[in-house]
Amino acid sequence: MSAIDPSLRYRRxxxxxxxxxASPAVIVIVALVVLPVGWLMGQSFYDGGFTxxxxxxxxxxxxxxxxxxxxxxxxxxVTVLTLILGYPVAYAAAHARRPWDMLILSFVILPFWTSVLxxxxxxxxxxxxxxxxxxxxxxxxxISDPLALVHNELGTVIATVHILLPFMVLPLYxxxxxxxxxxxxxxxxxxxxxxxxxxxxxxxxxxxxVVAGLTLVFVLTLGFYITPELLGGGxxxxxxxxxxxxxxxxxxxxxASAIGVVLLVCVLAIxxxxxxxxxxxKMLGQK
Amino acid sequence: xxxxxxxxxxxxxxMLFVSQGGAYQKAQTIAILDPAAKKLGxxxxxDSVPDAWPIMRSQVATGKPTWxxxxxxxxxxxxxxxxxxxxxxxFSKIPNAAAMPAEYRSDYSVxxxxxxxxxxYSLKKFPDAATAPKTWADFWDVKKFPGRRSLRNHPLxxxxxxxxxxGVAPDQLYPLxxxxxxxxxxxxxxxxxxxxxxxxxxxxxxxxxxxxxxxxWNGRISALVKEGAKVTYxxxxxxxxxxxxxxxxxxxxxxxxxxxLNEAVDPVHQANLPMQIDYGPANPKxxxxxxxxAARVAELPSAPANAKAQALMSYAWWTSADGEAAEKRWxxxxxx
Numbered sequence: 001m002s003a004i005d006p007s008l009r010y011r012r013x014x015x016x017x018x019x020x021x022a023s024p025a026v027i028v029i030v031a032l033v034v035l036p037v038g039w040l041m042g043q044s045f046y047d048g049g050f051t052x053x054x055x056x057x058x059x060x061x062x063x064x065x066x067x068x069x070x071x072x073x074x075x076x077x078v079t080v081l082t083l084i085l086g087y088p089v090a091y092a093a094a095h096a097r098r099p100w101d102m103l104i105l106s107f108v109i110l111p112f113w114t115s116v117l118x119x120x121x122x123x124x125x126x127x128x129x130x131x132x133x134x135x136x137x138x139x140x141x142x143i144s145d146p147l148a149l150v151h152n153e154l155g156t157v158i159a160t161v162h163i164l165l166p167f168m169v170l171p172l173y174x175x176x177x178x179x180x181x182x183x184x185x186x187x188x189x190x191x192x193x194x195x196x197x198x199x200x201x202x203x204x205x206x207x208x209x210v211v212a213g214l215t216l217v218f219v220l221t222l223g224f225y226i227t228p229e230l231l232g233g234g235x236x237x238x239x240x241x242x243x244x245x246x247x248x249x250x251x252x253x254x255x256a257s258a259i260g261v262v263l264l265v266c267v268l269a270i271x272x273x274x275x276x277x278x279x280x281x282k283m284l285g286q287k
Numbered sequence: 288x289x290x291x292x293x294x295x296x297x298x299x300x301x302m303l304f305v306s307q308g309g310a311y312q313k314a315q316t317i318a319i320l321d322p323a324a325k326k327l328g329x330x331x332x333x334d335s336v337p338d339a340w341p342i343m344r345s346q347v348a349t350g351k352p353t354w355x356x357x358x359x360x361x362x363x364x365x366x367x368x369x370x371x372x373x374x375x376x377x378f379s380k381i382p383n384a385a386a387m388p389a390e391y392r393s394d395y396s397v398x399x400x401x402x403x404x405x406x407x408y409s410l411k412k413f414p415d416a417a418t419a420p421k422t423w424a425d426f427w428d429v430k431k432f433p434g435r436r437s438l439r440n441h442p443l444x445x446x447x448x449x450x451x452x453x454g455v456a457p458d459q460l461y462p463l464x465x466x467x468x469x470x471x472x473x474x475x476x477x478x479x480x481x482x483x484x485x486x487x488x489x490x491x492x493x494x495x496x497x498x499x500x501x502x503x504w505n506g507r508i509s510a511l512v513k514e515g516a517k518v519t520y521x522x523x524x525x526x527x528x529x530x531x532x533x534x535x536x537x538x539x540x541x542x543x544x545x546x547x548l549n550e551a552v553d554p555v556h557q558a559n560l561p562m563q564i565d566y567g568p569a570n571p572k573x574x575x576x577x578x579x580x581a582a583r584v585a586e587l588p589s590a591p592a593n594a595k596a597q598a599l600m601s602y603a604w605w606t607s608a609d610g611e612a613a614e615k616r617w618x619x620x621x622x623x
């Protein structure tokens with residue numbers, strides 16, 4: 001007689017089956033993500049042989065840290081702005097009755113179906129000197145000279161916030177939707193005013209959505225390329241643009257991929273630091 | 288057998304030609320590629336890519352390139368030659384090109400078509416031709432010519448314009464005095480509204496009145512003129528630039544590619560190109576074929592009268608160590 005507990009055997013078999021089912025996805029990820037990224041990382045140390053030249057360049061030339069700084073600054077600004085703009089929208093959607101919640105969400109998702117390029121040009125039409133925004137402001141006598149709303153960092157931030165807003169609203173909405181209404185009622189019944197119950201009950205419970213949204217928006221902004229290229233006026237040089245320039249300018253992929261490696265390390269470092277201060281995994285409800 | 292003789296496509300000779308796509312590649316197909324294929328009895332397969340250089344490199348690196356002939360900005364042909372990515376050409380097999388001016392070809396490239404970086408401006412802002420800006424010195428003179436300006440976000444042609452603004456004669460530019468050019472650029476920098484990155488953007492900026500003066504490619508501004516926009520441009524002190532044809536090292540159909548190269552710069556095919564698009568033929572003999580009407584000749588960047596008013600870009604200088612150093616310096620300049 002076998003000593004193995006039949007339920008354990010069953011569980012093992014189930015695990016094996018799950019692994020089997022997941023294997024196509026794992027193979028795809030290894031082939032299309034892990035291997036190329038690994039290869040690019042390898043290239044960053046390669047120039048006919050092992051070299052640190054690509055990294056030396058990054059740490060010795062001003063342009064790199066300037067672009068890194070600008071990129072992180074824009075990412076931070078965009079993340080904060082999407083949170084400020086996105087939280088009330090998600091709150092409204094989570095509390096609205098049908099069909100209003102669907103309507104709000106569809107307005108959030110609709111721009112998704114338009115390409116980033118088209119949206120960048122749309123912002124150009126709105127924000128440029130002869131654009132709609134400046135014309136309206138001038139019509140009402142609020143300004144005498146057109147404002148420089150685009151072809152700079154401001155224009156880049158405005159358009160990036162617009163593009164990334166859904167990535168903030170959707171995780172917030174899905175978290176808020178799961179917060180039981182009874183908790184707010186309970187808070188109110190214990191004498192808490194609306195603001196008090198919001199701050200003490202709703203807000204903390206919505207934090208996993210906030211963290212997910214912040215993470216998504218921050219990381220996505222770091223890689224923005226088309227938006228700063230079209231709306232930044234040639235002065236807003238984000239790190240992705242430096243990557244593309246290095247592909248063109250140097251004869252090794254490593255000159256470009258080393259930037260990617262440094263960016264990756266920076267991002268991981270930031271998340272580790274943030275993780276020290278805020279227990280992210282607990283907030284995301286994983287442990 | 289009868290079928291084979293009437294259908295030249297049956298001949299086994301094929302090759303792959305790569306250009307930049309869009310209206311430009313369509314124009315070539317009508318003016319050059321289809322007629323050349325018919326005349327040579329070969330099949331020319333086409334591909335297009337906006338930025339061919341990294342792909343040229345990786346194709347040759349694999350040891351099995353699939354491209355044969357590439358139409359690309361001339362500096363990439365030269366750089367490719369230096370790095371062993373592009374085949375050295377035997378001009379005895381390319382008689383049409385051998386007859387072209389020496390500065391239109393190199394060991395690795397044959398000029399294919401010309402365009403020009405010119406000064407365009409708004410006719411609303413400068414309606415009177417007598418008081419309109421005419422030189423790069425005028426473009427730099429923000430007191431005499433107030434208005435918003437845009438330059439290309441790239442050192443090529445921009446450094447040349449800066450030096451001309453500083454008084455260097457168009458035929459005395461090379462080797463470029465890079466320090467002097469950047470110093471002159473610092474001067475105009477606060478007055479540059481946008482450093483444009485795509486040709487479409489340069490046209491849009493001028494058309495929408497976002498800027499009053501712009502350095503742009505002639506074809507972009509002439510397209511606006513045709514649409515009725517109140518803009519114009521001058522070839523005076525323009526910077527004459529070219530794309531060239533080059534053959535990838537180890538191209539799968541090398542002999543066919545060389546045959547095509549010769550046919551592509553045939554004066555008649557070349558003369559047909561400007562009948563399709565606002566680019567000038569690279570073979571000056573095209574102007575002697577009688578194919579291009581005189582009024583059209585006057586509009587083309589490489590027409591003898593226009594070429595005389597311009598500076599011819601030295602791609603050899605731009606691919607030299609000094610040129611590459613200048614290119615690397617650009618980002619630091621725009622960033623600060």
